[in-house]
Amino acid sequence: MDEASAMQYLASHGHDKTGNDVIFSWLARYQNAAAAGASAVNGTIGALLEDDGSLAINGVVDAALRTAPAAEFAAYAPLKGLPSFLDLAVSLALGDHRATLESLGLHTGATASPGGSGALYLAASNFAERGDAVLLRDRYWGPYAGFLRGCGLKSATYPLLPSANEPATAHLDLEAFSSSLDELAKTQQSVMTWLNDPAHNPTGLSLPAESRFALLNAFMESATRNEHVGHTLLLDAAYHLYADEPHGWAETIAEALDAGLPWPENMLVCFALSLSKSHTIYGLRTGALVYLHPEEASVQRLNDVMGVTGRQTWSAAPRVAQHVLSELHATEAGGQSWSEERDRLASLLSQRRERFLRACTQHGVNINPSHDGFFAWYECEDPVAVAEACAGQHVYLVPLTGGVRIGLCAVPTSQVERVAEALAVATGATQ
Ligand SMILES: Cc1ncc(COP(=O)(O)O)c(C=O)c1O
Structure with missing residues (x-):
């Protein structure tokens, strides 16, 4: 047997x-x-x-954790995360571009999660219809397949590196990305793509600014052409704070809005934020899903959806690092x-x-x-x-x-x- x-x-x-x-x-x-x-x-x-x-x-994080009051270790966090941590999560995702993006009309929200993995799970379980394929590059972090399968999803892929038609320095096969997107938008009610950029696992690849812009533009155009198909661009920011351009995506989004590209209502951009590496707290399971949309009501609704999903899956994310890191980053000296x-x-x-x-x-x-x-x-x-x-x-x-x-x-x-x-x-x- x-x-x-x-x-x-x-x-x-x-x-x-x-x-x-x-x-x-x-x-x-x-x-x-x-x-x-x-x-x-x-x-x-x-x-x-x-x-x-x-x-x-990171000795500064370690020292700060050790001074946290006992109750911060022991107590539950609010189901959606500590408000001060949610604010920090948005700042860590967007960096200095946060104010520009907000002044350009974007609303931001976040839900705390057990690490970046929890954020990926929140996205998998809410942004794609069961049975749909999520678009990935053909080299990706292995657990993606399990997160997707566990939520009844499949994957579709496009090549990691450009074909002969694109400049090698683009590090993006725009043609393949766009045609895969078209295919999915024709047959699915929802289109989601996961992009681990910058500092891709497993290659260390980071897209240059032109490629980020081209990819975002293609995604916006697809959302505009397919107004009844939900479009979610998920940026997996597991390593971004070790990259040369940690907030390149926020800069690119600001550039697109500045250039007058219209943000389609059916499009969402989110970041799966992980503090595991950036703050060397792998085992404290701290991260967040951060989302951007021009309508405040959409962001409010997402807060509820993600809070309920977390509640039904892992209850609340751990509290102590949410508390300690929001205190640490609240002062300029701490952040420095x-x-x-x-x-x-x-x-x-x-x-x-x-x-x-x-x-x-x-x-x-x-x-x-x-x-x-x-x-x-x-x-x-x-x-x-x-x-x-x-x-x-x-x-x-x-x-x-x-x-x-x-x-x-x-x-x-x-x-x-x-x-x-x-x-x-x-x-x-x-x-
Ligand atoms: C590409 C990628 N995404 C997300 C994660 C999630 O990290 P964690 O759940 O430990 O925060 C990792 C961790 O190895 C990763 O490599």
């Missing part, structure tokens, strides 16, 4: 949930090699590590001290990336464009074979669909050249 038929109490949709997370199984291989005394390099995990391999912690620590962590990432990309060039490794955030990406046909060949040199990476993810966030700065060398050997680039 196989395992599935043995578990006759499990509903059919529960049977689909199989397998261990691939990232954790490759991390275990690194750990076993290191424990056996090998000089092993860990490029597997998606958390930022210091060069000595310990978890990087957080950002100094954040800058230190960001420069760790950029040093590793620069050295890695340089070494890839030297060794002839054809690495994907990579700009910001935690990862880099080697696109290939047989990712498991490449990752195995790297593991054979005690460099541990993660094979995913279409390529190998290099967790620069975890690799000590002095070891990044070794990763490029291992890839060169694994892929025969040095032969």
Whole structure:
């Protein structure tokens, strides 16, 4: 009897949930090699590590958390989130462009969620009709598929990188994006696209300003052409505060409004905000769904919908970080001290990336464009074979669909050249 038929109490949709997370199984291989005394390099995990391999912690956030009153740890938060935190969430999503966007007539709202994952779940469960496909790039963070499937949704994809018709520096296949959008708008009542930008997981790609504008414009035009089809552009901002242009999307939206592009009523833009990485509080499960729309009533309605969805799923999001971070960012000095620590962590990432990309060039490794955030990406046909060949040199990476993810966030700065060398050997680039 196989395992599935043995578990006759499990509903059919529960049977689909199989397998261990691939990232954790490759991390275990690194750990076993290191424990056996090998000089092993860990490029597997998606958390930022210091060069000595310990978890990087924003000391200002940590110190502030430790002074929080007991009641802030113990009490429930309001179901929709602490008001001061919701205000902070909007500011973290929009940065200095917030005032401009509000003066241009946009209303903003937010609902607190358990991390960015909770925000993605809120969007999946409310912005697409069951059975619809959500539009993704063809390289995406693996859990997206589970969030969508769990909400009865499918996915459609377009290529990560441009075809020959678009300039390579656009880092966007606008034609493919637009035609996929058209297809979906013809057949569905709702169109939603998830875009992890800037600092895409798993590649580190960030769209340049022109591509952001072109994508937003295509989305607005589609919403205008298909006025009875709801359009939601969800920007997954899991790593944006480590990017060169952290608030590029807010700037692009402001530019579009400034240029007089009309915002269709059936269009919503939202941000799935995660404080896990930006404030190094992965385990405190703090994030928010932030939404922008020209009608205040729409934003009010979303507050209710998201609050009720949260209530029915996880109750309230955890309180303590909502309280502590809204207090910390409420003063200029607090915000400044957080950002100094954040800058230190960001420069760790950029040093590793620069050295890695340089070494890839030297060794002839054809690495994907990579700009910001935690990862880099080697696109290939047989990712498991490449990752195995790297593991054979005690460099541990993660094979995913279409390529190998290099967790620069975890690799000590002095070891990044070794990763490029291992890839060169694994892929025969040095032969
Ligand atoms: C692309 C992406 N989106 C969202 C998240 C959600 O993060 P969390 O739920 O830990 O805040 C992550 C975390 O790894 C991520 O990589």
